[in-house]
Amino acid sequence: MVKNPNEIQSEFLERCVRDCDRIFIDTCSFLEETMYDFFQNIVPILEREQKTVIVPLAVCQELERFANNPAECRKEHPDNPNLNKLAIHACETINVLKRANIVQIFADPDDKKFADNIFLYVFLKIRLKYNVLFITQDNGLAHDACDIFKDSRSVKGVKKILVCKIVKNGYLKNFSDDKPKKFPQPVKPSSENIPPNERFAFANEVVDIEGNLPVTKIPVEGEYVTAVRNGQTKQIRLIEEVGSGGEGSVYKTDFDGYVAKIYKPEKITRLRHEKLKLMLSKDINCEGVCFPLAMIHNQRNEFVGYLMRAASGKDLGKSVFMPMLLKKYFPKWNRVDTVQLCVTILKKIKYLHDRNVILGDINPYNILVVSPTEVYFVDTDSYQVEGFICPVGMPLFTAPELQKKKYGLRTLGNENFAVTTLLFMIMHPGKPPYAMQDGEGIVENIIKGEFSYPLGERKTGKVPQGPWRFCWSHLTYKIKEAFYETFWRDGMYHDEKNRPGTGFWLRLFEYYLKLLKNGTMTANDEESILIFPTRFKREKDKIYAKCKLCGKEFVEDSLEQGICRACLHDGEKYQCERCGGEIIYTNYQKYIKRAKRYKICRACFERTNTIFERRSCKDCGRTFEITYGQKEFFDAKGMSLPTRCEVCRKKPRPSPTVRHTPTTVTMPPRPTPSQPVEPPKKNGWCFITTAVCEYLGKPDDCFELTTLRNFRDNWLALQTGGKEEIREYYEIAPKIVEKLAASDEKDSLYEKIRLDYIEPCLEEILHGHNENCRARYREMVLMLKQKFSID
Amino acid sequence: MNDLLRKQDLESNPTPRVPICLCLDVSGSMGRIVGGNVQNTGRREYHDGKWWNIVEGGITALQEMIGGVNLFYDNLLEDDVARYSAEICVVTFGGNSPELILDFANLDRQESERQQKISALEAHGETPLGEAVNMALDCLDTRKREFKDAGVDYFQPWLVLMTDGEPNGSTAELNRAISRTNELANNRRLTIFPIGIGEEADMNCLAKFSPKRPPLRLKGMNFKGFFEWLSASVSRTSQSMPGDKIKLDLDGLKGWADL
Known part of the structure; x- marks a missing residue:
């Protein structure tokens, strides 16, 4: 019988409660969105098992503080806009459960100030007496709590602790499930299975040979040279130069399918000659890897270069890594092709690693692409073999431990960083993994392990703008996890020794390729096949709908009357009648509130409503206010500002009369002003x-x-x-x-x-x-x- | 330019950018004849601090410079990587104040505007050089901020400063510009190329802008040579990665400049 996931989780929760003697909950778990569901789930079990949940007073105080200080919440946790609301809810829940005798609040006079320490302090006291269930969302605290419940030389007979966090639907998840045992160990290269004639030895020291070799003539186009290997020679002709660089030139030859690299005179060193001799001593034969196949000598039998297979294609840097050129050169590619390309490249690198060849300078300009399955590796004479190092490298592909240092002997761990970077940049065409918003620069980010892409709940919110987050979202979880754990500074694979090798990556990418090809990925989300998806990957248990305005897809609940949030904020732009500034007539106003356009902008509106001046009314003596808006109104009409309040202004003014009688009569005293309007209470009407x-x-x-x-x-x-x-x-x-x-x-x-x-x-x-x-x-x-x- | 397109160009292009600001002299003296056949009109006029004979026909220094700038654009557009990596902004100084002719943008996107505006530059007025450099540095700052906010990688910017005379704008502005470029260049946050055009360029003043490299005097009117070299340098840089040390090919400079 197959159990549904809810049943399994519910049974786990029941077991957790049954098997422990004491249950504790941390502040952060009380503030989980699913806290309500959690209590719905656990309360019946607690009642049945007649157990209670212990909450330290310090936790209650912390929750109270968040509940009563919305301003503080915003200041301390600007990332969590709901904190105040959640804290209020948590306090209410605690009160209800306390009355029902499900929650007990504990405190000692010597309690420390912070809730976190309280737990560890209490656990130390009770670890010999009780089995504990501890519920927290905090990784560090979970880890520390587990440490307390470990037997040590001095303390034996420690009871058990189970540390869990509240997950999505209000159930619990064991923290130790997240621990390394879940991670397959990075695969070491299987060099043992490779015959010795194909395999280079390990070296601990850098080979250093000084000096140049004498050379009297550098061959040029049209001339004959000799290819030499294992005592065999072959005369070949340099037909035409097909490329040139800092070290020399590459020539097409009359030996079909093979080219010759001829060095510049100053590059013809003894070191290079020895390295090539070593390279030629092993049988390295991998389709697409243009490894040295023979020495090239000039007509005087002096070393001038080497022979290799001809490569073709566009280098990654000028094709796949530039979205505009990717579209131009490989217009029909989709994700099946980029994933296939990763597989093809990984197989070649694995071939080399298995034979103890380290590429060293992995970069997008020495990998040429003809198709997803046809790829050429060039500049192979710079590869590291035994003690002959690769003296160059690009910072972008350089592992944190090698940054800002001179390149020496590289380890496989160093190299696996470059491989991972290359894979990342193929799946996010051209975007380096350490590019991020507000970053300090790539090298600094690499050194600090500042990786901005999210994994589940773990996120920094600094993913570069643009389509990259969508590229990431559509990867398989396993691949995201492996990238994350390699690039993020606290990741399982971040350290040199733990970085997964090509065998590991190959399995992940071959599986991904299978899922893409058999339609599993597209069955869940048809955008999963795109190199540049236009939105995040759909989650399995959510319902999606299209926004009425932009047509993009969103989780249905996030739409308001069928319109997405971005569109709600967007709208028609027009000018403020007063200041000419831009006003947006948002789609929210238009479609949801069905309101008319404002004539003036908010700033102007606020300005017109601020008080320009307070005056006392000439007639009734009461103070009245003139706003900037009113002032403008009077100014525009060329009128002076009113001297009487609005009430008096509305009363008809007595027409002036001429008194004929002399004013000998004593005037009655001036009437006191009528009862003033009750001074508005600050919070009265509002x-x-x-x-x-x-x-x-x-x-x-x-x-x-x-x-x-x-x-x-x-x-x-x-x-x-x-x-x-x-x-x-x-x-x-x-x-x-x-x-x-x-x-x-x-x-x-x-x-x-x-x-x-x-x-x-x-x-x-x-x-x-x-x-x-x-x-x-x-x-x-x-x-x-x-x-x-x-x- | 449309804000949305500008934002899209910024975000969807992963290529690390090389921001370059061309800060060009278009003061009256740039209108002087440097080649071609001319006929004297017999008139004399006072401009930009000096008396000038007015002639008809001929090729002006400014026209040579315009040719160089257009060549620079054309070369970059032909290079697959540089085309998407380089971003150019053009500030001129002439009249009484500097003018932002072209703001930073993707080269493709800038193309039609470039074709209209660069060739339409006219020599006139004074040499407010300090003001122009400050405007250029402000543009660079803004663009750097935009790169950072979007998470776009970039190389430290380049500033090309070309003049044929001596600054006659505000001294305070000139000193502020000098101290800003020095601070940036000393902290490796700016590569500056001060270029003197012709014999009368104030090389001492140009030297003050550049703490690391002496200013260069253009040999004759070889703008083409300079911009050829500059575009080759941009191409080379755009194929490296940010963080790589950029080695400028100074060998190439010998052909066109009096070092």
């Missing part, structure tokens, strides 16, 4: 908005609150019935907020209030439709009153 903004983590002086307060004090308060309305809200709002905070649906309610009321209200104010805003706000209060049955 109580609900304040709660919503707090929930969203916005500051007290955020745009929303400032705008609504301004609306309340400078417009609503002056309308008929306005003051009364403000007063009414002032009484009722605290009740609503209280109910709201206690509500089970508070998340969705806050969201609803924001989207359906507060945002539209702001919009109405922005368009100058104050009455509409007032109506909308009234509607909201009514809705909430009914919802919570408040009179």
Whole structure:
């Protein structure tokens, strides 16, 4: 019978609880998104087994701190926008479970300050008494905890600890499953099976021979030279030069399929001659590896070069590593071809490694590509054999331990770094593994092991912009893991000795090739066949849908009314009527909120609503405010700024009358101003908005609150019935907020209030439709009153 | 240029970039005749600090320079790697202030603009050299920032500074430009090629810009020779990898410059 994964996980959880005496949970596990599911799963088991979960007081305090300080959360953990919300939820959960006697909170007076230390401190005390189940998400802490529960020479009889983390669906996963035993050991080259006549010896010392060999004549085009090997000779003619470089020139010969490299006179050294002699002493014969096959002597029998097979094709650097040229030279390639190319190249390098030949200077300009299965390795005379080193190399392909040093004898470990880099750059055509956003430069990144591509939850967020993240996403997990563990500074394979060799990589890439060819990859995601996919790989248990606007595919849940987030933020651009600056009429406003365009930009709007001046009203003596917007209005009309408040301005001004009677009558005392408007309470009318903004983590002086307060004090308060309305809200709002905070649906309610009321209200104010805003706000209060049955 | 295309070019091309800024003198004196048949008009005019005889016909120093710059572009476009690796920006100085003629971009993308703008350069006005170098360094800084933000690898930038006279812009700007290039060059964050054109170029001033390499005086009007050499150097660099030590082929310089 086959068990489904959930059953297996549920059984594992049950076993964990049954087999331990004490259960501890760490802060970070409480803050997991799936913490809720976890308790759903574990509580029935705990009840059945009559066990409890122990939470140190320090953990509770830490959670409380996060729950009560949204600002601190943002500051300390800007990467986790939900921290505050999760912490609130965690505190609530602890309270509920404590009441149900499922959670127990422990503390000693001598507890240290940090939750992490508490666990280790407690574990040390109890390790001889109890088997422990410890739940944490923290690798380091997990590791330290395991160490405490190890027998040592001085302490015997230590009990067992099981350290688990909460995973996706609220079950547990054993930390030790992630440990090295899961990683196949890097394969060592199988040189033992290679006959001795093909195999070079190992050397510990660099061969150093000085001096040049005498040479009287460097042969040129059209001349005859002699190829010499094992006492056999053959006269061949140099037909034409096909290439030249720093060391000499390569000639096509009349010996079909073979070319001759002729060195420049200063490069004809004794060292080179000895190295070539050694190279020719073994039978190296691998299709595509243009290894030296014979010495070339001039007509006076002096050493001038060597004979090799002719190569053809475009070098990787000028084809595969440049997307525009890749398209030009290999227009029909897809991922099957790039993976096949990796396999072809790996087989050749493995052939050489098995024979103790180290390529040394692996780089994209000495590998030529005709097709995914036809590849040529050139410049082979620089390869390292025995004590003859390869004196050059490109920093990009140089292992961290060799960076900024002079090249000496290279190890297979050194070389495997170059091989891994080459594979990475074929699968991400031309992009070096250590390119990253905001990086210090490739060499520095290599030295520090700053690798930016993600593996599961492990990520830095610094992957270069562009298509590279999608190339990465579509690789098989095993390949991503092997790259990650090799390149990331704390990776299992990062150290020289642990780097996987060509045999290991060959297995991974051959398997990948099989999955691509038999359609397994494309069955899950048809973009997996593309060299440059346009999006991330689909996850198996998620539903995908296309964005209505851009047509790209996304997880369905992330779309809002069928539109992706990028498109929601994007939109039509136009100019602010006031400052001419750019305004975007976002698709969110257009399709989701169905709002009209703003006439002026937000900055201008804020500016028009800031107070330019406070004056006292000439008539009633009350202070009133003139905003920049109002000032502009009056300035534009050529009017001076008002001296009376808005209320008095609306009253008809008594027409001036000429007094005929002399003013001998004593005037009645000037009436005291009528009862002033109740000074607006800071949170009065905006109580609900304040709660919503707090929930969203916005500051007290955020745009929303400032705008609504301004609306309340400078417009609503002056309308008929306005003051009364403000007063009414002032009484009722605290009740609503209280109910709201206690509500089970508070998340969705806050969201609803924001989207359906507060945002539209702001919009109405922005368009100058104050009455509409007032109506909308009234509607909201009514809705909430009914919802919570408040009179 | 379209922002989206610019961003796409930046991100989808994995090739490490060689940013080059050409900082070119287009002051009045660059309009002097250096070859071809001329006819005197008999008029004299005062420009850029000197009296000039006005003639008809002939080839100006600026025209020679334009030919060199266009050759530079053409050579790079022919090289498969350099075409996608090199990025050029052109700042000129003449009139009263420097002018950004072409901002950094993929060479293919720059092509039509280049064809219009380079050939349309005109010699006029003063020699605000310090101002121009500062503008060029600002452009380089901005581009470097863009590379970093996108995670694009690049070589340390090159600055080619060509003038035929002596700077007559603001002294403060000139000193600021000199101290900026010195600091960058000493920290290996900039390779600068100061080039004097003709006998009247202020070689002492040019020397101040370059702490490591003396300025070069162009032999005759051999702009072609210089730009041939420069494009060959760019091609060679673009085939190395960032972090490699770049060895400039200074042998090539002997043909065109008085060292």
